[in-house]
Amino acid sequence: MSGKTATAPTTYSPSPTQKKRQPIFKDVDWIRPDGRGFHQCRPAFLRTGAVNAAAGSAYAEFGNTKVIVSVFGPRESKKAMMYSDIGRLNCNVSYTTFATPVRGQGSDHKEFSSMLHKALEGAIILESFPKTTVDVFALVLESGGSDLPVVISCASLALADAGIMMYDLVTSVSVSCLGANLVIDPISEEESYQDGSLLITCMPSRNEVTQLTLTGEWSTPKIHEAVELCLDACSKLGDVMRSCLKEAASASQE
Amino acid sequence: MGSSGASGDLSGEMEVDAFRRLFPLRFYERHLLESVRPDARPLGRARDTTVALGAVATADGSAMAKIGCTTMLAAIKLEVMTPPLDSSDEGSVAIDFHMPPICSPIVRPGRPAEVAPVVSKQLSDAIISSGMINLKELSLVSGKAAWMAYLDIYCLDADGALFDAALLAAVAAFSHLQIPAVTVNDDGRVVIMSGENEEEEESVMETPVTVVLDSSSRLVSLYKPGGPVLAYMSAVQDCVALTRQRVKELQKILSDAISDMEVD
Numbered sequence: 001m002s003g004k005t006a007t008a009p010t011t012y013s014p015s016p017t018q019k020k021r022q023p024i025f026k027d028v029d030w031i032r033p034d035g036r037g038f039h040q041c042r043p044a045f046l047r048t049g050a051v052n053a054a055a056g057s058a059y060a061e062f063g064n065t066k067v068i069v070s071v072f073g074p075r076e077s078k079k080a081m082m083y084s085d086i087g088r089l090n091c092n093v094s095y096t097t098f099a100t101p102v103r104g105q106g107s108d109h110k111e112f113s114s115m116l117h118k119a120l121e122g123a124i125i126l127e128s129f130p131k132t133t134v135d136v137f138a139l140v141l142e143s144g145g146s147d148l149p150v151v152i153s154c155a156s157l158a159l160a161d162a163g164i165m166m167y168d169l170v171t172s173v174s175v176s177c178l179g180a181n182l183v184i185d186p187i188s189e190e191e192s193y194q195d196g197s198l199l200i201t202c203m204p205s206r207n208e209v210t211q212l213t214l215t216g217e218w219s220t221p222k223i224h225e226a227v228e229l230c231l232d233a234c235s236k237l238g239d240v241m242r243s244c245l246k247e248a249a250s251a252s253q254e
Numbered sequence: 255m256g257s258s259g260a261s262g263d264l265s266g267e268m269e270v271d272a273f274r275r276l277f278p279l280r281f282y283e284r285h286l287l288e289s290v291r292p293d294a295r296p297l298g299r300a301r302d303t304t305v306a307l308g309a310v311a312t313a314d315g316s317a318m319a320k321i322g323c324t325t326m327l328a329a330i331k332l333e334v335m336t337p338p339l340d341s342s343d344e345g346s347v348a349i350d351f352h353m354p355p356i357c358s359p360i361v362r363p364g365r366p367a368e369v370a371p372v373v374s375k376q377l378s379d380a381i382i383s384s385g386m387i388n389l390k391e392l393s394l395v396s397g398k399a400a401w402m403a404y405l406d407i408y409c410l411d412a413d414g415a416l417f418d419a420a421l422l423a424a425v426a427a428f429s430h431l432q433i434p435a436v437t438v439n440d441d442g443r444v445v446i447m448s449g450e451n452e453e454e455e456e457s458v459m460e461t462p463v464t465v466v467l468d469s470s471s472r473l474v475s476l477y478k479p480g481g482p483v484l485a486y487m488s489a490v491q492d493c494v495a496l497t498r499q500r501v502k503e504l505q506k507i508l509s510d511a512i513s514d515m516e517v518d
Contacts, residue, residue, distance in 0.1 A: 009346070011333035011404075014334050014444045051356060052411050054359070068356055096354075097350075098312060098313050103331050103404060137355035141310070
């Protein structure tokens, strides 16, 4: 048995430090690192029923961003909570230690849990499960950029898999502003150089936005353009999610 | 309750389900009398086990192991540390077992599962005391720099046999581990050069016994954490014999996974 001292030694990662090179995004013609067009999203791999222990679950892979979401419930609310004639939603997003290139950076995203909550609560029919709580837990296995939109879309899929009543599926897409260009579904490298970002969560069939988050510098026409881009991408993503659910349902019927 | 008249099968099924929930011990005893488990497995057979190496591309070594529905993801990240004075030519391994809220309804954020630190300690002890890893191989510059291997194991789906699956994933991750080639730069920093048992069964069991054997079937660890039942030597010996057989199965699975990786 090794007798290690109680205090953990400080360690550092041996990866070569990124040299501060001139961001290529300032050039007139530049290609995205993964070769996509500016208005092209990453291909999505979606699967429901990833976790057997949960009431509903989903796994989503958008390029290098990999997320698992489990839904538990409706189940008993904590005893301390007072009676409520509508249901409660509880969300939590956490990162694995190896999700980010530098170990342990995932704890920088503590606000994601509350943002996920705000994105979903408008879409769930809380009246359908009074006095109880639905728990939505997300774990980011690998962070490749646009983490929160992927978490939100995956959570909506997991809720559908669990049979929680919703007004519509919820899809989410983000757009980054890099100089004069708008790029959709940014990867981590693009996000680190962005001048501003827009995240939209909407219910595609109802054409309603449940959450809109804008950061950084934007001019008004740019905002309109970005919103149009996002809504269009959201509705396409909604179709992809719907076909994933249909496949899962028909597979289980066989 | 389903109507017993119209669909006799349905009411039969519901009775079984209700019986299983209300009297779990008797439910299992009825099966054990026939030497079989509810999923028709004989007592000595384990659930389907799979191992996939290299599941996490950004880690220096990783593996995903599944036993039945229980899924474990293990990843090793290497960082550089200054070794302590009393072991200046050895590296170190830090093993952490996590049960995130996604894996089971009993885990809540802020209220971790009771079993998680127990499995974490068991894993640590088993891996370090087995001598599986030669810490001297993790040394870089004697007294100045050595590797610290952070092994993080995440349970993605908890359905019993947590320790077994976690250990399998950990061993597989170490077998996949490749230590990168490094040199020391001008500032003195090191840089990389231009990488069973199902849940329900366990809840009615009174006392689990865990046996760990190494590749030459020598006993590495035996863990019987208290409990109201005393384990007779004959029962312990039966456990060891079963483990011996399971070791052979697992070795085959692991070596198949490794040779698949080498072909690529």
